[in-house]
Amino acid sequence: MVTLAEVAQHAGVSASTVSYVLSGKRSISAPTRERVELSIQQLGYHPNAGARALASSRSNIIALMVPLRTDMYVPVMMEIAIAVATTARTHGYDVLLLTGEEGPAAVRRIAGSSLADALILMDVELHDERLPVLRDTERAAVLIGLPADVAGLTCVDLDFEATGALCLDHLAGLGHREVAVIGEAPAVYERHTGFAERTIDGIRAKARETGVTVLHRPCEGGYAAMAQTLSRIFDERPATTGFIVQNESAVEPLLNLLQQQGRAVPEDVSVVAVCPEQVAAQASVRLTSVAIPAQEMGRRAVELVVARLTGCGKDEVELIAPELTIRASTGPAPAV
Known part of the structure; x- marks a missing residue:
């Protein structure tokens, strides 16, 4: 040696x-x-x-808090975590992965010890219980996600409000006047998880602007739950011709069910998804989509937290602009 x-x-x-x-x-x-x-x-x-x-007096470790819940799409969370780990290594830091749902207790444990020099928090809620503790600590920290109040915080995220608006605007531009939003599992909205709430806010704002009627239905995902949700949508809004899906596990069941019902995509129904590029490109009908920039979010979170550790960073919110990729799943609304 x-x-x-x-x-x-x-x-x-x-x-x-x-x-x-x-x-x-x-x-x-x-x-x-x-x-x-x-x-x-x-x-x-x-x-x-x-x-x-x-x-x-440094551990050269960054603590990454990523609660792994059954109602979240774990592959995206892990892609972000891997990007955090690989980027941290290039800056001379290792990553301590905290996957439990300890909330404020985990922040206190890290802040009150020498386990890690900084924290990166994921799965951020609008009124996240971890934030008061985080604001009281002197530990450098970055959020991957956007709470309701960003004062005194450094955050990076996809601009989910702009994402929702972009998806709705695309369908409105194609002439769709009745749009259904198939969202995340109900528990995601019950927790007021930031990305889900902000997406639906953006959709509703653009719907008001364009005169489109929107119906939002959370869905557990999977075939049985999607079948029940789809049945409810067409019972309540039989004229629905556009779908926005923000639930990776509901994508393929939705496409299969529409096919079984004799509704052709995109001739009868158009579908836009907010999902990883791989999910959209490999679906049975290649999906028009806004991709989740998981690697970019993880990389930027580390760069921002390292800047804080070196005294160069400041409180800031960095929102990544969404990009819509048009594929085979969207087309003009059918003539009435």
Whole structure:
């Protein structure tokens, strides 16, 4: 194993200079720093994590709070988590994954210990119980999601209000006047989860602007639940010709049920989805969709939290603009 002394000898500097380059405790000239960093790379030196943490009062760990609930689409959550982990590693941080539903208790545990230098929170609710505790702590933190009150917080998210508006506007532009929204599971709305609430807010605002009638129905997902939800929609609004789906597990059951009922997509009914690109592109009818930028959200969350740790960051809200990809599932509304 390569030692710090060997790195110093290779770079032609003192051991203390190598230590200062690693810890950042003292200003080192750019040429000297570059020479030390090159020696570290060439020799394959890896500083002892425990000793480094003791010396710098840093753990070099970011805690990622991602409650894994059965009513959430886990592949998207995991894609974000993987992006957080891989990006953190490029900045010299490891990730501590917290998957329980401890809420404020988990924030207190991290804030009151040396387990992690910073926190990234996912599955953010509009009135999230973790936020008062987070605001009281001095730990650097970033939210992947948008609460109702963003004062004193740093957040990154897809602009879900703009996403909902974009989906509705697309259908309205094709002449659809009766649109049904197949949403997430009821518990997601009962928790007032930010992304789901903001999407339906954007849809309703654009519907008022365009004169489109909207019916919103949460759905557990899966074939049986989708069959029951679809039956209710056509019972209540038989003239429905447009669907917006924000529920990955309902996508394929919806397409199958429409086919069984003799409703052709997109000739009779148009479908727009808010879902991962892979789900939209591999559906039995390739879906017009707004993709979830999971990797970008994870990457930006880490970059923002690292900026906070280095004293360069500030409270800010970064919303990623949605992009609608038109595929085979949408077309002009059928003539009456």
